[in-house]
Amino acid sequence: MKFNTKTIHGKQHPDFAYGAVMPPIYQTSTYAQTTPGGHKGFEYSRTHNPTRQALENAFASIENGEFGLAFGSGLAAIDAVMKLLKPGDEVISTNDLYGGTYRLFTSIFEGFGIKFHFVGMNNAANIENFVNDNTKLIWVETPTNPMLNIIDIKATATIAKKHNILLAVDNTFATPYLQQPLDLGADIVMHSATKYIGGHSDLVMGALIVSDKDLANRLYFIQNASGAICGPQDAFLALRGIKTLHVRMQRHCENGKAVANYLASHPKVEKVYWPGFENHPNHSIAKSQMNDFGGMMSFNTKGNNYEDAIKVVENLKIFTLAESLGGVESLAGHPASMTHASIPREERIKTGVVDSLIRLSVGIEDEEDLINDLKQALG
Numbered sequence: 001m002k003f004n005t006k007t008i009h010g011k012q013h014p015d016f017a018y019g020a021v022m023p024p025i026y027q028t029s030t031y032a033q034t035t036p037g038g039h040k041g042f043e044y045s046r047t048h049n050p051t052r053q054a055l056e057n058a059f060a061s062i063e064n065g066e067f068g069l070a071f072g073s074g075l076a077a078i079d080a081v082m083k084l085l086k087p088g089d090e091v092i093s094t095n096d097l098y099g100g101t102y103r104l105f106t107s108i109f110e111g112f113g114i115k116f117h118f119v120g121m122n123n124a125a126n127i128e129n130f131v132n133d134n135t136k137l138i139w140v141e142t143p144t145n146p147m148l149n150i151i152d153i154k155a156t157a158t159i160a161k162k163h164n165i166l167l168a169v170d171n172t173f174a175t176p177y178l179q180q181p182l183d184l185g186a187d188i189v190m191h192s193a194t195k196y197i198g199g200h201s202d203l204v205m206g207a208l209i210v211s212d213k214d215l216a217n218r219l220y221f222i223q224n225a226s227g228a229i230c231g232p233q234d235a236f237l238a239l240r241g242i243k244t245l246h247v248r249m250q251r252h253c254e255n256g257k258a259v260a261n262y263l264a265s266h267p268k269v270e271k272v273y274w275p276g277f278e279n280h281p282n283h284s285i286a287k288s289q290m291n292d293f294g295g296m297m298s299f300n301t302k303g304n305n306y307e308d309a310i311k312v313v314e315n316l317k318i319f320t321l322a323e324s325l326g327g328v329e330s331l332a333g334h335p336a337s338m339t340h341a342s343i344p345r346e347e348r349i350k351t352g353v354v355d356s357l358i359r360l361s362v363g364i365e366d367e368e369d370l371i372n373d374l375k376q377a378l379g
């Protein structure tokens, strides 16, 4: 089965009860047993729920994995991965990282005795400088948020395998439409399904996808033992979102390209960060590991002035000023004061998240309307 077909049919079947084509929302906490232990595979909805299971199967299918796990948020999914570790273990992480992931790592898991190295990974070979006997996990986000750096997943997987370290890839920005990290050698794929997977800005959810059975069992144990699952209503919505992922992504990519080119030609724009540009430092890696370049980009205004950036985002009319990304509607954000406010200013500026940086999630509206909106806001 190819990707577009998988989004609709992958690991799915009509409901066993009445043949419903969409899995019903099994809004139940528990399941009747005929005799103690005599059940149809479902005992309690923290452990299993048929709607969630249909979604977890879809997650696995679209990422070319064997096992999918759904969580109550992207951060809950990351939290579950971190619970594979023990005090004294070390993690090598991308330094340009979703702010909430950085906060989870530093404010919670550092306190549990896990050591993090935040490392520039534009050259994957740099990762090896931080490997030691305690290194248990490499955490990669690519494209990175919000600088749209590209990390070579295959090269990173080679280093991880050589030292017997798990490699996890946050695939939220790319989605499996653009890149499939398990095929490139990663052990764990993570999603904030809140974003492109859900696609309609109407739910908060996380996903993990793996192919190794032992690893899957350890993660299912953590999912059930810690309990950060999603409810059946959200599982239904995410499953519906997946069925149009490929058509939405195609338009996100087309509009993204048009908007990136427009911004790059604008006299008031200093720089546009988008992996589709030939002068992007890792454009060739993006081209080899991604099918297209997506609708996420960042840019800063000439003069690098905080107030200018605020004025631009306030003046936008079709782009909504909001956190988050990946929905059908276009969003603009100011990372320094919004998504990345939890990262100390010096750390933030070191990675390029300057005061004037604006991040765009280009939606699937008409390209002309989006460009005209940017034109009037920059004007």
Ligand SMILES: *Cc1c(COP(=O)(O)O)cnc(C)c1O
Pocket (backbone or CB within 6 Å): 073, 074, 075, 076, 098, 100, 101, 141, 145, 170, 172, 173, 191, 192, 193, 194, 195, 204, 205, 206
């Ligand atoms: C939003 C996001 C997360 C966190 O996901 P939530 O669903 O908000 O918990 C993690 N990584 C990336 C890249 C994100 O954009």
